[in-house]
Amino acid sequence: MRQQSTRRVTVLGRKAVVGVVPVAVAALLATAGPASAGTTGASGAGDPYFPFAGNGGYHVSHYGLTLDYDPASRHLTGKAVLTARATARLTRFDLDLKGLKITGLTVDRHKAAFRRSGQELVVTPRHALREGQAFRVTVTYSGTPGPVTDPDGSLDGWIPTDDGAFVAGEPQGAMTWFPADNHPKDKSSYDFTITVPEGRAAVANGVYLGRRTAHGRTTYRWRQSEPMAAYLATATVGKFKVEQYTTRDGIKVYNAVDPREAAAAAPVLKKLPSVLEWESKVFGPYPFRAAGAIVDHAPNVGYALETQTRPIYDAAPDLSTLVHESAHQWFGDSVSLTSWKDIWLNEGFATYAEWLYSEQHGGDSAQKTFDGLYARPAGDDLWAYPPADPGSGANIFGTPVYARGAMALHELRTAVGDRTFYRILRAWAGEHRAGHGTTAQFERLAERESGKNLDKLFKTWLYSTGKPNRP
Numbered sequence: 080m081r082q083q084s085t086r087r088v089t090v091l092g093r094k095a096v097v098g099v100v101p102v103a104v105a106a107l108l109a110t111a112g113p114a115s116a117g118t119t120g121a122s123g124a125g126d127p128y129f130p131f132a133g134n135g136g137y138h139v140s141h142y143g144l145t146l147d148y149d150p151a152s153r154h155l156t157g158k159a160v161l162t163a164r165a166t167a168r169l170t171r172f173d174l175d176l177k178g179l180k181i182t183g184l185t186v187d188r189h190k191a192a193f194r195r196s197g198q199e200l201v202v203t204p205r206h207a208l209r210e211g212q213a214f215r216v217t218v219t220y221s222g223t224p225g226p227v228t229d230p231d232g233s234l235d236g237w238i239p240t241d242d243g244a245f246v247a248g249e250p251q252g253a254m255t256w257f258p259a260d261n262h263p264k265d266k267s268s269y270d271f272t273i274t275v276p277e278g279r280a281a282v283a284n285g286v287y288l289g290r291r292t293a294h295g296r297t298t299y300r301w302r303q304s305e306p307m308a309a310y311l312a313t314a315t316v317g318k319f320k321v322e323q324y325t326t327r328d329g330i331k332v333y334n335a336v337d338p339r340e341a342a343a344a345a346p347v348l349k350k351l352p353s354v355l356e357w358e359s360k361v362f363g364p365y366p367f368r369a370a371g372a373i374v375d376h377a378p379n380v381g382y383a384l385e386t387q388t389r390p391i392y393d394a395a396p397d398l399s400t401l402v403h404e405s406a407h408q409w410f411g412d413s414v415s416l417t418s419w420k421d422i423w424l425n426e427g428f429a430t431y432a433e434w435l436y437s438e439q440h441g442g443d444s445a446q447k448t449f450d451g452l453y454a455r456p457a458g459d460d461l462w463a464y465p466p467a468d469p470g471s472g473a474n475i476f477g478t479p480v481y482a483r484g485a486m487a488l489h490e491l492r493t494a495v496g497d498r499t500f501y502r503i504l505r506a507w508a509g510e511h512r513a514g515h516g517t518t519a520q521f522e523r524l525a526e527r528e529s530g531k532n533l534d535k536l537f538k539t540w541l542y543s544t545g546k547p548n549r550p
C-alpha cells in the first residue's frame with residue numbers, strides 16, 4: 080500500500096516566475112498548487128500517537144544498509160541507500176533519524192543539503208523531485224547509537240549489551256540506527272551487510288546470505304525480500320551459538336542464541352517448526368521464506384519483539400512467548416498497521432494465538448482463559464481503556480490491548496462459531512498478506528464472512544471503556 084502523504088504546499092520560486100512570464104500567467108501559477116509550486120514532504124505520516132513518525136511525499140521500496148559496529152567502543156558507522164519514489168512533487172522531504180552524525184548525503188548522486196530538527200532529517204535535494212519520480216538517497220553516518228525511551232518507559236532502538244547490541248524498534252526505535260521512513264504505513268525490502276569483530280555475530284531479518292572474515296572482522300549478509308516495516312528491522316550483535324536448518328515446508332531457519340541462555344532456550348526453540356506448522360494450519364501459509372529466533376541476554380530490556388522472520392527475545396522465552404511472537408509474523412508483520420491506534424490487531428491476535436495454542440495442545444481452553452480474565456473486578460486495569468482506542472502511545476502495550484483484545488476475538492468466535500471464526504482469521508491474513516489492515520476493515524471482513532451484523536459486539540469489546548456486561 081502506498082504512503083498517504085499529507086501535503087504542505089509552499090509557493091517557492093514565485094518571484095522568479097513573475098520576472099519572466101506575463102502577470103496573468105504568474106498569478107495563475109502562484110495559485111495552481113502542487114503542479115507548479117514547491118512542495119515539502121510532511122514531517123509525519125499522520126499518526127495521532129506519533130506525529131513525527133514516518134514522513135509524507137514518498138514511499139521507500141528498498142533499504143540497503145551497510146553497518147560496522149564495534150561493541151568495545153560502541154561505535155557504529157553506517158551507510159543507508161534508500162530507493163524511493165515521490166508521491167508528490169518535492170523540493171524537500173524528511174527522513175527520521177535520531178542522534179548520530181551525518182557524514183554525507185546525496186540524492187541521485189548529487190550532494191543534497193540537509194538539516195537536523197529533533198528526529199527529522201530534513202533533506203533538500205539539488206533538483207526538485209517530480210511526482211512519481213524514482214530516486215535514491217544515500218546517507219553515510221557514524222556515532223554512538225543508543226536507545227530511545229518509549230512513552231511506556233521501555234528502552235527501544237539500539238540497546239547496547241555486554242557483548243554487542245539488542246536491536247529492536249517498536250514503535251520508534253528504528254531511527255536510532257538508520258535513516259528511515261519510520262512508520263508501518265511504508266513497507267520495504269531490505270539488504271543488510273554488517274561487519275563486527277571476529278567471534279561476534281550480526282543477525283538481521285530474512286535469509287542468511289553468508290559471512291566472510293578478513294583481518295579479524297566478520298561481515299554478515301542478510302536479505303529481507305518481503306516488505307517489512309522499519310520497526311521490525313534488527314541488526315542484533317553479540318556472541319551467539321548459531322543453528323540453521325530448513326523446515327519440511329522449505330522455510331529457512333536461523334537461530335542465534337546467547338550461550339548463557341542456550342540451556343533454557345533449547346527445549347522451546349526445538350518446538351519452533353511445529354509451532355510454525357500449527358500456525359500455518361490455523362492462519363494460512365507462513366508469509367515469509369525465512370524464520371528463526373534471536374535469543375539474547377539483555378536483562379535491561381524486559382520484552383520480546385516480533386522482528387520480521389526472526390523474533391528477538393531478551394532472554395530464553397517460554398513456549399507461549401514463542402507462540403505469540405510467531406503469530407505476529409502473520410498478524411503485525413505480514414498484515415501491518417496503518418495507525419498505531421490499531422495495535423490490538425497485532426497484540427490481541429498474537430495473544431489469542433497463545434490461547435488457541437494452549438487449547439489445542441492439552442492446556443486451558445480459550446473459554447477458560449476468557450472466564451479467568453472476565454472474573455477480574457470492574458476496577459481492574461484490564462477494563463481501563465478500549466483496545467481499539469487506547470488513547471495514547473503510552474497505552475499501546477497495555478493489558479486492555481493484549482488481553483481484552485484477545486477477549487474481543489473470543490467473543491467474535493463465540494458469536495460466529497468455530498468454522499466461520501477460523502475462516503475469518505485466514506481471510507484476514509490472506510487478503511492483507513504483505514500489506515496493511517485497519518480495524519474497520521477487519522470488522523467488515525468479519526461481517527462479510529459471517530453474514531452477521533457485529534456492530535454491537537465490536538462496540539462493546541473494542542471501543543468501550545469499563546467492564547462489559549456478562550456476554
Ligand code: ARG
Binds near residue numbers: 250
Ligand atoms: N510487540 C511486542 C510484543 O508484544 C512488545 C513490544 C514492546 N515494546 C515496547 N516498547 N514496550 O510481542
Ligand code: ZN
Binds near residue numbers: 403407425429
Ligand atoms: Zn505482541
